[in-house]
Amino acid sequence: MIELINTSLTKYPLMTAFATVGFIIWVSYLLAKLTNNRVHGSAIAIVIGLILAYVGGITTGGKKGISDVALFSGFALMGGSMLRDFAIVSTAFGARLDELKKAGLAGAVALVVSATLATMIGAAAAYAFGYTDPVDMATIGGGTVTFIVGPVTGAALGASSEVIALSVAAGVVKSIAVMILTPFLAKPAGLTTPAAAAVYGGLMGTTSGVAAGLAATDPKLVPYGALTATFYTGFGCLVVPSIGYMVLLALFG
Incomplete structure (x- = not known):
């Protein structure tokens, strides 16, 4: 079962990246509640992301952080310029x-x-x-x-x-x-x-x-x-x- 799950996660790296980010966001917002939302969940999520990038880089000796780990290779695309620019532009929608x-x-x-x-x-x-x-x-x-x-x-x-x-x-x-x-x-x-x-x-x-x-x-x-x-x-x-x-x-x- 564990091997099947690992194979599925590795076969669809972008989906794995989205699922991982979703889990991190969920945990981050739970932690934010402990501060009465004074420290926003996004800030906590970014700190967690930086820690994971550091750990990934140190562990593999690579240059792309956590995406150098085969299981999390989807982060190379998810964290790329295309989705980044889309996210930046989308935040402005809804303004009058x-x-x-x-x-x-x-x-x-x-x-x-x-x-x-x-x-x-x-x-x-x-x-x-x-x-x-x-x-x-x-x-x-x-x-x-x-x-x-x-x-x-x-x-x-x-x-x-x-x-x-x-x-x-x-x-x-x-x-x-x-x-x-x-x-x-x-x-x-x-x-x-x-x-x-x-x-x-x-x-x-x-x-x-x-x-x-x-x-x-x-x-x-x-x-x-x-x-x-x-x-x-x-x-x-x-x-x-x-x-x-x-x-x-x-x-x-």
Whole structure:
């Protein structure tokens, strides 16, 4: 029986990946209840995923985390860019444009200022730790914008895999921090309306972090924060490898 189950799971790796993620999400939301949902289930699930990726990489000596284990090879597709981009775009559905218009200029300014500051902070941290090449600084700065902007910047500029990995790590840390802190800071910050959520999405930028944080605050706010956060990611992918890199090259090249 065990051999039959193992053969079935290995034969359909993508289905195994979906079933595994479903189980992790179920466990994560049970754990979230222990914190009275102050720590959102998504944040716990991401931490569990990172642990499994680390264990998979250490166990197999591979470079693709848990997907290097034959039983979980379906994660290579499930965690790929196609499903990732679909998930990002889908979070914005359900937003009402008339509510988004209320964010207006404030949302646009928040997006530009936040992306600029995030790049500067990431580049400064990279420089402080010895990554003084403008390509490395731009890549790690992009990762501080979001963990998608970092790899896009690194691929465009020809950064090393080590630096790209650091940029992803910076973005993941930011995402988890936003997930955890949003429910605690929502009321003091006045994060109670769709317009405020839209500005917040443009300010924080991390789609996964904003969506999970707002879900723990008020699920109705999720589409508004997610939409501007998605724009933030696209904006960063356009600006950081071009303008951001040229500025860093002029200063440190």
